Amino acid sequence: MKLYVFLHRLIYLNTNQNSCKPQIIEKVITKKNWKLKNFGLRSPVGFVYNQPSALVSRTDVASVTSWLAPIIWEGTFDATLIDFIYKQQNLTIATTVFALGKYTRFLKDFLESAEQHYFVGFRVHYYLFTDHPEEVPEVKMGENHRLIVRKVPSMNRWQDISMGRMEILEKLIKNELASEADYIFCLDVDAKFYGRWGVESLGRLVGVIHPWYFDAPRDKFTYERRPESQAYIPVEEGDYYFTGAAFGGSLEDVHHLTKTCREQMNIDIANSIEALWHEESHLNKYFLHNKPSKLLSPEYLWRDINAWAAQIKVVRFSHVAKNNAEVRPNA
Numbered sequence: 001m002k003l004y005v006f007l008h009r010l011i012y013l014n015t016n017q018n019s020c021k022p023q024i025i026e027k028v029i030t031k032k033n034w035k036l037k038n039f040g041l042r043s044p045v046g047f048v049y050n051q052p053s054a055l056v057s058r059t060d061v062a063s064v065t066s067w068l069a070p071i072i073w074e075g076t077f078d079a080t081l082i083d084f085i086y087k088q089q090n091l092t093i094a095t096t097v098f099a100l101g102k103y104t105r106f107l108k109d110f111l112e113s114a115e116q117h118y119f120v121g122f123r124v125h126y127y128l129f130t131d132h133p134e135e136v137p138e139v140k141m142g143e144n145h146r147l148i149v150r151k152v153p154s155m156n157r158w159q160d161i162s163m164g165r166m167e168i169l170e171k172l173i174k175n176e177l178a179s180e181a182d183y184i185f186c187l188d189v190d191a192k193f194y195g196r197w198g199v200e201s202l203g204r205l206v207g208v209i210h211p212w213y214f215d216a217p218r219d220k221f222t223y224e225r226r227p228e229s230q231a232y233i234p235v236e237e238g239d240y241y242f243t244g245a246a247f248g249g250s251l252e253d254v255h256h257l258t259k260t261c262r263e264q265m266n267i268d269i270a271n272s273i274e275a276l277w278h279e280e281s282h283l284n285k286y287f288l289h290n291k292p293s294k295l296l297s298p299e300y301l302w303r304d305i306n307a308w309a310a311q312i313k314v315v316r317f318s319h320v321a322k323n324n325a326e327v328r329p330n331a
């Protein structure tokens with residue numbers, strides 16, 4: 001456990017006219033904090049890599065937001081360089097995935113493809129929540145990759161399963177991950193990896209731009225538009241439309257995110273309203289007022305059935321085609 005020291009400096013001005021010396025009193029407060037190593041971006045001595053350019057970059061996409069958070073696209077980072085930098089930090093990336101009811105059928109492809117592409121060479125602890133642990137397939141884990149299976153009760157509505165993830169994540173982070181991991185990603189299971197997803201995705205608070213709305217004006221985003229819901233966003237507001245199928249960041253930030261979304265959803269329940277796209281609507285509201293420090297382009301959540309788009313040079317992670325009526329407990 002790390003202890004952080006906050007120095008509170010109280011300055012008292014001496015009332016004595018002749019000596020006006022400020023007196024500094026240091027008060028020490030200790031606070032438990034999440035495990036987040038901050039070693040800076042150290043690059044090893046003598047390591048040779050391509051020269052980065054101050055002039056040449058992707059010109060067909062934006063690689064920074066108006067609040068100066070990077071947007072990660074193929075061609076905006078040097079994988080060899082950042083792998084080297086982050087290797088020195090001895091990181092653990094917790095990754096949560098839920099597979100309830102018939103969604104256990106997606107596990108094999110999800111896990112096998114993750115083992116090919118997801119944080120290869122870095123420590124990954126998958127936390128898999130399922131109501132059918134006996135249906136979890138045997139998948140050979142790479143070095144430093146570990147699968148931890150947790151049994152959760154079944155639910156009758158897919159919307160409740162999807163939204164219920166926030167509360168389970170909130171508890172997992174608070175109760176278990178504080179001294180266990182450095183970062184966390186929360187991913188949908190009905191998806192597959194096709195390309196690298198690595199340390200370029202790490203940040204304090206990370207959102208993924210939804211593959212359907214990356215080129216849409218904000219008034220077309222499927223935000224919750226009813227003011228009665230806590231997820232409400234007026235038509236003239238909003239930055240990007242983020243997917244609920246992938247988000248992450250530091251434990252502290254994702255804990256705050258999941259706690260806030262859970263609380264907002266509970267207020268909605270008390271007011272008999274359910275946001276249009278469930279926790280995704282609340283996530284978008286959260287990101288509007290808590291700007292992500294890093295955004296991942298739709299390369300990090302594409303859809304197998306999506307039309308081709310010129311800006312997508314690599315599909316890294318993609319929703320598989322599924323028959324919702326057949327896999328969900330309620331259609």
Ligand SMILES: CC(=O)N[C@H]1[C@@H](OP(=O)(O)OP(=O)(O)OC[C@H]2O[C@@H](n3ccc(=O)[nH]c3=O)[C@H](O)[C@@H]2O)O[C@H](CO)[C@H](O)[C@@H]1O
Nearest residue numbers: 098099100101103158161162188189190277278280328329
């Ligand atoms: C096209 C579309 O409709 N997209 C919306 C839909 O995404 P999706 O159609 O991707 O939602 P989904 O059916 O994948 O459900 C989300 C996740 O919940 C878990 N799960 C869900 C049902 C179940 O029976 N068992 C289970 O384990 C599983 O991890 C799954 O990946 O819903 C999300 C949550 O509201 C977002 O709003 C999406 O925008």
Ligand SMILES: [Mn+2]
Nearest residue numbers: 188190245319
């Ligand atoms: Mn999904």
